[in-house]
Amino acid sequence: MLILRRRVGEAIIVAGDVEIEIIEISRTRVKLGITAPRGVAVTRREAAAIASENHTAAGLLKTGVLETDLVGLLANISTKMAKTDRAAADM
Amino acid sequence: MTPCAEIDSGPADVIQTPHFGQIGWDRTAELFLPGGLPGFEDERRMIPVEIPAHRPLVFLQSIERPDVCFVSLPVRTVLPGYELHLTEDDRAALGLDETRDPEIGTDVLCLALLLPHGGSVEVNLDAPIVINLHNSRCVQSISPSTLSGYYRLNHGGAWEAAC
Numbered sequence: 001m002l003i004l005r006r007r008v009g010e011a012i013i014v015a016g017d018v019e020i021e022i023i024e025i026s027r028t029r030v031k032l033g034i035t036a037p038r039g040v041a042v043t044r045r046e047a048a049a050i051a052s053e054n055h056t057a058a059g060l061l062k063t064g065v066l067e068t069d070l071v072g073l074l075a076n077i078s079t080k081m082a083k084t085d086r087a088a089a090d091m
Numbered sequence: 092m093t094p095c096a097e098i099d100s101g102p103a104d105v106i107q108t109p110h111f112g113q114i115g116w117d118r119t120a121e122l123f124l125p126g127g128l129p130g131f132e133d134e135r136r137m138i139p140v141e142i143p144a145h146r147p148l149v150f151l152q153s154i155e156r157p158d159v160c161f162v163s164l165p166v167r168t169v170l171p172g173y174e175l176h177l178t179e180d181d182r183a184a185l186g187l188d189e190t191r192d193p194e195i196g197t198d199v200l201c202l203a204l205l206l207p208h209g210g211s212v213e214v215n216l217d218a219p220i221v222i223n224l225h226n227s228r229c230v231q232s233i234s235p236s237t238l239s240g241y242y243r244l245n246h247g248g249a250w251e252a253a254c
Contacts, residue, residue, distance in 0.1 A: 043129065046233050050218045051130030054231075057204040058131070060162050060212070061110050066145065070212060070244070074148060074164075 018042075108157045111140060111150070121154065122222055122229040125184050129231060134159060137229070139222075149202055151220065163202035166219050167195065169242050169250045173216060175201055181232045185223040199223055208243055213253055216240035 004012060011021040017037055024031035034042050043051070060066075105115045122137045133155065140150040147168050153159035166173045175195055182189055185199070193199045200222040203214035217240035222229045234240070241253035 041132075044233070044235070046235050047129040047231075050215075050231065050233050053206060053215060053218070054128050054130040054161075054204065057161050057206050058159050060205055060207050061160055063207050066162070070210075074145065074244075074248075 104154075106152075106154060106157050108152060108160065110160055111142075111152070114138070114140065114152065119227075122151070122227050124229045126230065128220075129233070131159065148205075151202070161220075162205040163220060164205065164214075166201045166203045166214075166216055169203055169214055170216060173201070175199065175219070175221065175232070176234070177221065177232055178235070181221065181230050184230045185221060185228050186226050187223060193223075198225065211244045211246070213241055213243040214250075216242060 006012065006022050008022050008025055011019050013019055018040060019035040021033040021035075022030065023033045036042055104118065105113055107113050116138045120138050122139065124135050124137065126132065127134045131153070134153045136154040137151045138154060140152050142148070142150070147164050149163050149165070151161040151163055166175075173195070175193065177185070177187070177193070179189070185193075187193055187198070195201045202220040202222070203216055204218070204220065205212040205214060217234040217236070218231055220229060221232045242250045243253045245251050
């Protein structure tokens with residue numbers, strides 16, 4: 001891993017055309033400004049993992065899962081919610 | 092929540108979808124996602140669809156791509172004590188006041204996407220879809236902490252933490 005030390009206003013260049021500038025530094029956070037060509041995807045690491053998950057989520061309806069017992073289970077949740085709401089209203 | 096789309100009706104805009112057939116909606120029902128969703132960065136407009144028989148599910152139907160539709164449900168149906176923690180970037184994208192935390196149900200709607208898991212489903216409460224009820228802006232708020240917010244629907248119809 002390459003480690004660099006930079007101050008506010010300084011920047012680094014990646015692959016010739018991606019610029020990452022240090023905008024602000026606080027006690028626990030760093031604000032970065034990233035300039036990259038339109039075709040370069042810039043994302044937070046945790047979001048990259050979620051991208052794959054979202055593709056899986058988008059395929060749920062295609063699995064036909066809503067035509068299975070799941071609907072009954074969800075209806076059960078709905079009923080429990082209604083009971084909880086009524087109990088809260090009675091308190 | 093903003094008015095949901097209606098199936099087989101004839102309001103201002105209409106799309107043909109593989110899952111619901113023809114959907115018509117009013118522009119005020121649209122959700123605007125400034126950055127799309129991770130993996131779906133170009134999907135900037137969606138409509139929430141509710142079907143009485145499938146409540147409390149909320150279907151998030153892409154307007155640009157009729158084949159893209161997410162199934163979600165309010166996070167507090169999974170975890171009643173769920174608290175939302177938004178990053179500064181999420182707050183800015185949603186156009187929320189920085190001085191106070193938004194209230195679920197009053198200021199924002201917080202939905203968990205359903206993921207297929209075996210014959211059932213699971214949700215990741217560390218990556219909810221958050222909708223600002225005042226301006227219909229929408230983001231997926233992803234916790235930067237370790238991903239440990241998975242809950243699975245068991246065969247008894249209860250949600251349990253997935254270890």
